[in-house]
Amino acid sequence: MEKTNWLDYDTDEIVKGDKNCLWHHLKPHKVFETQEQMIIVEGEGLNVTDIRGREYLDVTAGGVWSIMVGYGRESIAKAVYDQLVKMPYFAGVYGNVPAIKFAEKLLEKLPRMDKVYFSNSGSEANEKAFKIVRQASRIVPERKGKFKILFRDRDYHGTTIAAMSATGQIQRKQDFGPFLDGFVEIPHCCCYRCPFDKTYPECDIECAHALEDVIAKEGADTIGGLIVEPITAGGGIIPPVKEYYPIIQDICKKHNIWLIMDEVVCGFGRTGKFWGHEHYDVDPDIVTMAKGLASSYEPLSATVVKQEVYNCFLNDPSNEETRLNYFRDISTYGGCAGPMAAALESTRIIEEEELVENSQVIGDYFLERLQELKDLPLIGDIRGVGLFCGIEFVRDKKTKEPISEGEMATLMGRMMAQNIIVGRTNSSFNGLNTIMNFAPSLTITKEQVDTVIAAVRIAVEEKL
Numbered sequence: 001m002e003k004t005n006w007l008d009y010d011t012d013e014i015v016k017g018d019k020n021c022l023w024h025h026l027k028p029h030k031v032f033e034t035q036e037q038m039i040i041v042e043g044e045g046l047n048v049t050d051i052r053g054r055e056y057l058d059v060t061a062g063g064v065w066s067i068m069v070g071y072g073r074e075s076i077a078k079a080v081y082d083q084l085v086k087m088p089y090f091a092g093v094y095g096n097v098p099a100i101k102f103a104e105k106l107l108e109k110l111p112r113m114d115k116v117y118f119s120n121s122g123s124e125a126n127e128k129a130f131k132i133v134r135q136a137s138r139i140v141p142e143r144k145g146k147f148k149i150l151f152r153d154r155d156y157h158g159t160t161i162a163a164m165s166a167t168g169q170i171q172r173k174q175d176f177g178p179f180l181d182g183f184v185e186i187p188h189c190c191c192y193r194c195p196f197d198k199t200y201p202e203c204d205i206e207c208a209h210a211l212e213d214v215i216a217k218e219g220a221d222t223i224g225g226l227i228v229e230p231i232t233a234g235g236g237i238i239p240p241v242k243e244y245y246p247i248i249q250d251i252c253k254k255h256n257i258w259l260i261m262d263e264v265v266c267g268f269g270r271t272g273k274f275w276g277h278e279h280y281d282v283d284p285d286i287v288t289m290a291k292g293l294a295s296s297y298e299p300l301s302a303t304v305v306k307q308e309v310y311n312c313f314l315n316d317p318s319n320e321e322t323r324l325n326y327f328r329d330i331s332t333y334g335g336c337a338g339p340m341a342a343a344l345e346s347t348r349i350i351e352e353e354e355l356v357e358n359s360q361v362i363g364d365y366f367l368e369r370l371q372e373l374k375d376l377p378l379i380g381d382i383r384g385v386g387l388f389c390g391i392e393f394v395r396d397k398k399t400k401e402p403i404s405e406g407e408m409a410t411l412m413g414r415m416m417a418q419n420i421i422v423g424r425t426n427s428s429f430n431g432l433n434t435i436m437n438f439a440p441s442l443t444i445t446k447e448q449v450d451t452v453i454a455a456v457r458i459a460v461e462e463k464l
C-alpha cells in the first residue's frame with residue numbers, strides 16, 4: 001500500500017533519497033560522495049536533532065538567522081492549520097483577513113510608513129523595491145530618468161539576477177553575469193578593514209561621504225534608489241558607526257534618491273531593537289523584510305513604503321495615457337493566508353515574551369563574553385549588535401592577514417564536533433570568508449551563551 005504518513009520514515013531510505021535526489025543550497029556536492037548530508041528532523045527551543053539522533057544547539061536560528069521564536073511553537077502551527085482549513089488561498093489581487101491584520105501590525109511597528117506589499121522571499125521583496133524605483137522613473141515627471149539603484153559593497157540582497165546585481169559580494173556573483181544595467185556600487189563601511197585606510201573618528205566617515213562621489217560620477221538625475229542593509233549581515237556583521245546613516249540620508253534627500261532599507265535579516269528583533277535601522281537616526285522611504293517575519297515557519301516577505309512612494313502609482317484608470325501607471329506586479333504566493341497567520345502568531349509571541357528586549361540583554365551579554373576571547377590567537381575583530389555578532393579570524397593580528405578557507409573549515413568543524421551549529425561568511429569574498437557568526441533564536445538564555453563561548457574557546461585554543 002502506498003505510504004500516506006509522510007512523517008514516517010526509514011533512516012537509510014531517507015539518507016539514500018537525499019543523496020539520490022536532492023541538490024542542496026550553497027554546497028559543493030562532490031563532498032557527498034564520501035560524506036553524508038545532515039538531515040534535521042526535529043527542533044525544540046534552540047535544539048535540533050538530526051536523523052541519526054544527534055542533538056545540536058543551533059546558534060543560527062535555522063541556518064539563515066530566521067527562526068526568531070525558536071522551534072516547536074505549536075501555537076504557530078495551529079494558527080496556520082486553522083487558517084488553511086478556513087481559507088487556504090486566494091491571490092493577492094483580493095484581500096484576506098490575516099493579511100490585513102498583519103499589514104496593520106507592520107505599520108504599527110513602522111509608524112512612518114504607510115503601505116505594505118507582500119511577496120514570498122527577501123529577494124522578491126527587494127525586486128519589488130527595484131521595480132517601484134524603475135517604474136517611478138518612467139511615470140513620475142519629477143523622477144524621470146532616475147532608474148539606477150546604488151548598493152553597498154559587502155551587502156547581500158538576494159539570489160535573483162536583479163538582487164544579485166545589487167549585491168556587493170564577488171563570490172556570490174561569480175559566473176552568474178552579465179548583471180543588469182543601472183546597478184552601481186558604493187564603498188562598504190567596515191571600520192576593521194576601512195576602504196580608505198582610515199581610523200574612526202578621525203576618518204570623518206569618508207565611507208558615507210563617498211556616496212556623493214558616486215552620485216556625481218553617475219549623475220544624480222539617473223539615480224532613483226540606494227539599497228542598504230541597516231547592519232551588513234552575510235557580508236560579515238558590519239554595524240556602521242552612528243554618524244553613518246544621517247550622512248547617507250542627507251545625501252539621498254538632497255538628490256531625491258529613495259533610501260531602501262533591507263531589514264530581511266535585521267528586522268523582528270535580531271539586533272535588540274525591532275528594526276535594525278532603529279539604532280540610527282534615519283528614516284527610510286522603503287523597507288523590505290522577510291526571514292523573521294513569520295519566524296520562517298512559513299515563507300513571507302514584504303515591501304513597505306511611505307505614502308509619497310505609494311502616491312506615485314495612483315493613476316486615473318479612465319485616462320488612456322496614464323491607464324497603465326499603477327504598480328503592475330503580481331506574486332502568486334505573495335500575501336496568501338497561511339503565512340500571514342504564522343506571522344501574526346510569531347509577532348504576538350515576540351511581543352508577549354519580550355523577545356526584542358531579550359535580544360538586547362542577552363545580545364549585550366553575548367558580545368561581552370566574546371570580548372573575553374579577544375586575546376586568543378586568531379581573533380582579529382569581534383563585532384555585533386543584539387543577537388547578531390561575529391568573530392573575524394586572522395592569522396596575524398597586526399597585518400590582519402585572514403586565515404585560510406581550510407583553517408576556517410577546521411574551526412567550523414570543531415564547533416560542530418561539540419554539537420554546536422554556528423554560521424560563517426560563506427562563498428562571499430575572495431580571502432575573507434573568515435567571519436564566524438552567531439545569530440540564535442531570540443529566546444536564547446545566558447547559560448546557552450556560556451555553552452557557545454566555552455566551545456569557541458576550545459575551537460580556537462587548539463592549534464590549527
Ligand SMILES: Cc1ncc(COP(=O)(O)O)c(C=O)c1O
Pocket residue numbers: 064120121122123124126156157158159229233234262263264265290291
Ligand atoms: C540582507 C538580505 N536580503 C535579502 C536576502 C534574500 O532573502 P531570500 O533568501 O529570502 O530571498 C537575504 C538572504 O539571506 C539577506 O541576507
